[in-house]
Amino acid sequence: MTSQDTEHVGAMASRRPPSLPERADIALLALLPTLAVRAWQQPSPVWIGIALLALILPLLRRLLPSVSASRGLLIAPNLLLLAAWMPATAPHTLGLALLACVVLAAIWRGRDAAHPFHPAMIAAALALIVWPAPVDSVVRSDAALLPAVASALGGLLLIGRGVVRWQAPAGLLAGAALTLLVAMMLSPALDSDPLIPALLSPLVLTAFFVADDPPRTCLHARARGLLGALTGAMAMAAMLALHILHRDPQVLLALAGVMLLGNAAAPTFDRLFATPRTPRASTP
Numbered sequence: 001m002t003s004q005d006t007e008h009v010g011a012m013a014s015r016r017p018p019s020l021p022e023r024a025d026i027a028l029l030a031l032l033p034t035l036a037v038r039a040w041q042q043p044s045p046v047w048i049g050i051a052l053l054a055l056i057l058p059l060l061r062r063l064l065p066s067v068s069a070s071r072g073l074l075i076a077p078n079l080l081l082l083a084a085w086m087p088a089t090a091p092h093t094l095g096l097a098l099l100a101c102v103v104l105a106a107i108w109r110g111r112d113a114a115h116p117f118h119p120a121m122i123a124a125a126l127a128l129i130v131w132p133a134p135v136d137s138v139v140r141s142d143a144a145l146l147p148a149v150a151s152a153l154g155g156l157l158l159i160g161r162g163v164v165r166w167q168a169p170a171g172l173l174a175g176a177a178l179t180l181l182v183a184m185m186l187s188p189a190l191d192s193d194p195l196i197p198a199l200l201s202p203l204v205l206t207a208f209f210v211a212d213d214p215p216r217t218c219l220h221a222r223a224r225g226l227l228g229a230l231t232g233a234m235a236m237a238a239m240l241a242l243h244i245l246h247r248d249p250q251v252l253l254a255l256a257g258v259m260l261l262g263n264a265a266a267p268t269f270d271r272l273f274a275t276p277r278t279p280r281a282s283t284p
Contacts, residue, residue: 155208
């Protein structure tokens with residue numbers, strides 16, 4: 001090993017992974033661009049207040065020791081993720097999802113890594129089953145492109161700060177894009193369908209904020225990439241099929257359901273990609 005390799009290994013070893021409060025703060029700041037765009041597109045005191053929470057809560061944690069020690073604020077990223085992910089035109093469904101997320105956090109208090117499913121996706125699925133809601137309608141494609149770009153910028157912040165790794169988000173987006181490309185080749189009418197740009201923001205949020213959630217993702221890099229690609233392809237295929245069947249209120253439910261299936265499949269993919277041990281030769 002050369003001296004440069006030794007320095008690189010030492011730098012990697014000395015890089016401390018972010019703690020749970022630090023991860024929560026980074027996730028809140030990563031959600032800020034998406035929430036700010038939503039508050040700008042739908043100006044109201046509620047959405048402005050939600051966007052400000054993504055900025056204020058990390059500051060409070062740094063300034064007030066009592067807030068910094070509180071484990072209750074660790075749920076804030078999932079709550080704001082639901083606010084950004086759920087349709088803005090369905091406040092009742094969003095409120096039900098937020099309530100479900102709080103109840104799940106109370107049930108699993110202090111045992112976040114003990115359950116295999118992403119709590120925000122469970123809450124979203126429960127709310128959408130009880131109170132279905134279609135994806136926000138888009139009149140202009142740029143109205144959907146802006147929040148998707150904001151979500152991608154937040155996701156790059158997560159990757160840059162070491163909160164998530166790139167394989168699962170890249171795999172999910174690639175699998176979804178390939179499936180959409182095939183669908184457009186088979187049905188050219190999808191090219192002008194308003195559903196496609198409306199799906200961009202929740203899909204990008206799912207890729208960066210859900211697909212590589214550490215307690216519920218694969219340990220092996222190749223497993224993360226492959227599972228991300230499969231979940232992205234399955235989610236896009238399911239959403240397009242539901243849209244063709246005129247069942248738009250179930251489109252987001254399909255996305256949440258596929259992500260929960262991906263959580264359940266993560267241990268199996270890890271076993272498939274586990275490096276087999278080389279048996280030692282027996283000594284005479």
